[in-house]
Amino acid sequence: MAQTAARRRRTEERRRRILDAARARADADGWDAVTTRHLADSIGYTQPVLYGHFPGGKTEIMRAVALEGFVELAQTCRAAVGGNRGRRAVEAVAVAYLDFAASHPALYEAMFQLPLDARFAQEDAESELREGFAALADAIGDDGDGTVTEVLWAAMHGLSLLERAGRLRAEHRDDRVVELAARYCR
Amino acid sequence: MAQTAARRRRTEERRRRILDAARARADADGWDAVTTRHLADSIGYTQPVLYGHFPGGKTEIMRAVALEGFVELAQTCRAAVGGNRGRRAVEAVAVAYLDFAASHPALYEAMFQLPLDARFAQEDAESELREGFAALADAIGDDGDGTVTEVLWAAMHGLSLLERAGRLRAEHRDDRVVELAARYCR
DNA sequence: CTGTTTAGTCTAGCGGTGCTAGGTTTTCTA
DNA sequence: TAGAAAACCTAGCACCGCTAGACTAAACAG
Numbered sequence: 001m002a003q004t005a006a007r008r009r010r011t012e013e014r015r016r017r018i019l020d021a022a023r024a025r026a027d028a029d030g031w032d033a034v035t036t037r038h039l040a041d042s043i044g045y046t047q048p049v050l051y052g053h054f055p056g057g058k059t060e061i062m063r064a065v066a067l068e069g070f071v072e073l074a075q076t077c078r079a080a081v082g083g084n085r086g087r088r089a090v091e092a093v094a095v096a097y098l099d100f101a102a103s104h105p106a107l108y109e110a111m112f113q114l115p116l117d118a119r120f121a122q123e124d125a126e127s128e129l130r131e132g133f134a135a136l137a138d139a140i141g142d143d144g145d146g147t148v149t150e151v152l153w154a155a156m157h158g159l160s161l162l163e164r165a166g167r168l169r170a171e172h173r174d175d176r177v178v179e180l181a182a183r184y185c186r
Numbered sequence: 187m188a189q190t191a192a193r194r195r196r197t198e199e200r201r202r203r204i205l206d207a208a209r210a211r212a213d214a215d216g217w218d219a220v221t222t223r224h225l226a227d228s229i230g231y232t233q234p235v236l237y238g239h240f241p242g243g244k245t246e247i248m249r250a251v252a253l254e255g256f257v258e259l260a261q262t263c264r265a266a267v268g269g270n271r272g273r274r275a276v277e278a279v280a281v282a283y284l285d286f287a288a289s290h291p292a293l294y295e296a297m298f299q300l301p302l303d304a305r306f307a308q309e310d311a312e313s314e315l316r317e318g319f320a321a322l323a324d325a326i327g328d329d330g331d332g333t334v335t336e337v338l339w340a341a342m343h344g345l346s347l348l349e350r351a352g353r354l355r356a357e358h359r360d361d362r363v364v365e366l367a368a369r370y371c372r
Numbered sequence: 373c374t375g376t377t378t379a380g381t382c383t384a385g386c387g388g389t390g391c392t393a394g395g396t397t398t399t400c401t402a
Numbered sequence: 403t404a405g406a407a408a409a410c411c412t413a414g415c416a417c418c419g420c421t422a423g424a425c426t427a428a429a430c431a432g
Contacts, residue, residue: 035390036390037388037390047390049409057391112351145361147358148365151345154354158340158343158345162343183337221418222419232383233419234421234422
């Protein structure tokens with residue numbers, strides 16, 4: 001039985017290594033470069049071992065990475081709001097959000113862009129996602145039905161993606177944040 | 187020489203069929219379902235023929251489709267603005283933009299999400315993209331340096347993507363448009 | 373009309389992908 | 403220590419984007 005626990009520990013540890021390897025490779029070279037063969041190589045095993053940990057294959061691995069991303073993003077947004085209120089809060093959360101997306105491109109991509117199962121958001125990630133949403137709503141003091149928060153979220157999401165795609169002028173990033181905050185405080 | 191013209195016409199026609207087939211298949215089943223083999227089949231030729239028309243392969247085909255999308259989107263936005271001014275103009279353009287993205291998902295994906303060459307936007311599509319951007323700027327009467335227009339564009343872009351991903355409440359779509367227009371008129 | 377060049381097209385194949393069936397080895401249990 | 407169970411690997415499937423080289427049809431020159 002003691003060995004069983006050790007085994008479980010090893011399993012858990014290897015699961016971690018798979019996710020870390022996937023995330024590292026994805027951040028470096030994009031998700032296309034994350035292949036099951038490379039992933040298996042990087043943990044010192046062969047392909048089928050991956051499927052013991054993630055029966056759903058590459059898709060499930062990406063899902064697991066994305067899920068961690070939702071947790072981190074919600075925490076990041078909460079921390080950014082801190083004691084700020086009104087315009088300051090919106091600016092802080094916007095900066096934090098854009099920084100997060102910019103500094104973890106592959107993670108953000110897994111969270112929002114990859115064709116993961118559509119029902120994904122409604123299950124595991126739902127609570128994490130809602131937590132992040134609530135952080136946003138608090139930041140702008142949304143006391144309505146959440147419509148304003150949805151629009152703010154969409155704006156930050158769009159800014160993240162267009163910035164990364166190089167379609168917005170990088171030198172105007174701060175201006176955009178200011179502009180955004182001015183239009184969404186209260 | 188007359189035959190040469192006929193040949194060119196046939197070439198042009200086949201190029202059209204390739205693009206149409208790609209776009210149709212992509213809209214139906216996503217870009218992953220657009221394979222060079224299926225594409226060749228659907229025009230009645232074999233794979234290498236595609237590379238005679240698009241030496242860059244699948245990527246170049248997607249690029250060509252995306253380019254047409256930029257033209258259509260710019261026209262759509264211009265038409266939507268029409269004689270409207272202020273808040274009405276923003277609402278009209280937002281509705282048109284979101285409708286466009288929703289009704290041509292694969293086209294929109296090719297335009298903004300697929301990992302096409304980064305320098306893509308700076309070349310062919312630049313003028314079309316700028317045209318669409320100008321239409322937006324006009325709609326909101328942006329007389330500044332374009333920062334506001336960038337933020338509005340990002341908001342619409344984000345709304346499009348989050349809506350399609352099923353992460354916004356579909357029944358609140360009109361509310362979001364109203365909210366958006368209220369915050370970006372003037 | 374004939375021979376030659378050129379353009380168009382196909383066959384076959386490369387290296388890569390995600391994924392898996394089935395046999396082998398290692399580890400744990402009794 | 404013998405047998406059961408878990409862990410792991412080999413080998414292979416069907417598919418992907420893409421291309422070299424052979425073949426055929428059309429255009430041209432004499």
